[in-house]
Amino acid sequence: MSLARSRAGHEGPTRGRPRSEAVERAIIEGVMKLLEDGVPLGDLSIERIARTAGVGKATIYRRWSGKEELFLDVLRAAEPPDPVLPGSSMRDDLIVLLESLRQRGLLNRSSAILHNVHAQMKSSPRLWAAYDSTVIAPRRQQGYEVLRRGVENGELRDDVDIELLNDLFVGPMLVRAVLRPESDLPADLAEQVVDTLLEGLRPASRDVPGF
Structure with missing residues (x-):
């Protein structure tokens, strides 16, 4: 674009x-x-x-x-472009979303531009608010939509708080990618996070194909 x-x-x-x-x-x-x-x-x-x-x-x-x-x-x-979700399952979409965060974490570590700007941007509340509303918030909304589809499709329990659940998925990747820049970002990290959390979030009434 x-x-x-x-x-x-x-x-x-x-x-x-x-x-x-x-x-x-x-x-x-x-x-x-x-x-x-x-x-x-x-x-x-x-x-x-x-x-x-x-x-x-x-x-x-x-x-x-x-x-x-x-x-x-x-x-x-x-920044790299936002990911295109496969739409094949909630699990697959979540992995793609978290993988994009992992890639951004790797880019932050190697890009002088992003490292410099992100480190200084929070000193400008107006700039940070504009960045949050135009870049971060749409990504967050995308995560909500993936989780809502998961509930509708029976891939996810229907008694969960979608906003809290999105934080639970995104949080570990952000900790590794942003708050602990010395930590590893292995290629399978997105799958590890998603599968670990979904283990306790599957609907109890039936087995979901693909897990």
């Missing part, structure tokens, strides 16, 4: 000349270069970004209202 289209739902109609995706990409990559060089978010002025990207400040302001909106697009561009 292009950067211009990714923001289509968050802004009104464009005015003046059509957006140039090449220019937008140059600006995004200019910010990435500065972050890779270790420049703190607070030191990234629009003037400095424009100079690095080889554009004028007005060019940036035609596309973003300020640094926070620009930084959100930088984060979206730096």
Whole structure:
């Protein structure tokens, strides 16, 4: 998805000349270069970004209202795409969701951009709130939907709190991937987490095929 289209739902109609995706990409990559060089978010002025990207400040302001909106697009561009769920079973979908978190954990450890930005972003409550609402919340909602389908399909007990259960699945992966960056992230970690939890969450009335 292009950067211009990714923001289509968050802004009104464009005015003046059509957006140039090449220019937008140059600006995004200019910010990435500065972050890779270790420049703190607070030191990234629009003037400095424009100079690095080889554009004028007005060019940036035609596309973003300020640094926070620009930084959100930088984060979206730096992260891997959201996973496509197979839809074959709740178990399979959960494994794909947790595997995407494991991959993000590996990327955080190797990406200077994500490591730098995520470490500093919480010092800006507005930026963190925008990131949470546009990036984290949709992923959380996706997990809720997978679990609700599991209940409807008889793959999961119907007496569980879906939001709590989502935290139980996601929590171990986040601890390993984010809170304990020195810990292993083995290739089968998603399967281990999902199968361990599902062992105690299957419906008691019947055996579910595939487990």
